[in-house]
Amino acid sequence: MRQLHARFYALFAIIAALLFSGCANVHYANDYKSGTDFNNLKTYSWRAVTVDIGGTDPALLERLADNQLAAQGFVRTHDKPDLLLDMQVFARQSKGGNSSIGIGIGMPIGRNGSVGLGTSQLLNRGKQEGVMLIDVTRASDNTLIWRGSAEGIPLIQFSLSAEQKLGATMAQLLGQFPPATAP
Template sequence: MTRLTKLPFILFILAAITACAGPKVSQDYNEDTEFDPGWGRYEWRGGTSQIDGVPHSRLQRITEQAMVQRGYRLDPDNPQFYVSVSGTTRAAIGGGKSVGISIGLPVGNRGSIGLGGSKSLEDRKQEGVIIVDITNAESNELVWRGSAEGIPLRDFDLSREPQLRNVIDRLLAQFPPE
């Protein structure tokens, strides 16, 4: 490959790796639920924040801004659905660390015997999780849950609020499910 053809290839690989990185968003809902396309009014219902230095009111404010951008409006007197948002931390999943050693001893002209071992190292890295619940106001049934996992705790810092907004936007982009 020439230098000019290598560069786009390398950029493509980097873009693919970057796209896979970051928080994972997912949703859960009963597939028999018919989501009313006329839903536009909501009210807050509960939620918590168990993330140090992050008040629940901040998560609620960011979520409310994302809801408004999607055309929903807060209507405490006549809601069609309730929204709750919660944040917590947990031990990071994946990316474990281990250390190992092996020794190879020659046997004869062509053979060898190997002996090895390894030890997993404890990794106490924490990550953030955000959960948004949507409850039908008429039936009081939970109809949709969205979650974002693997959020770096630094993204909850005030200086990195745009990253947190992006995660919540991606999360709410799944509602209502298609």
């Protein structure tokens, strides 16, 4: 009997983990100007950091990005940088999530049967999520050469106690720069 309970709890834990991980997926994407040679671009400077999520320090986001870029071999400078960076961080209504109507019918087995009508609605409808956009512009001709985005960031990651999670999100986003398929 104990083995049955242990298996039930293990199965329940696995299902719960899958459900919760499916709700908090951050989607990363990037795009770049084809034909751009990223090999000789090693220095950068910040042009603008705009944060529209209350309680989030733009200097923290800039520092997290600086740490990741330094780990990738980029150097921040104020004198004639190769690249200019812009970051926008904002909250928006989460994408997806629709409502539906469900109908359940129970077939009679023995003397008991049932018919039920009900509605269902996805739990994440109307939920807020964070979005982070980073634009990389070539300073010599002011041409946008790379854009990266992270969407679906849980807003709790923008709290002071979640700096490590926000750093991991920043690392994942900037880890895509420069693009691997660039010449």
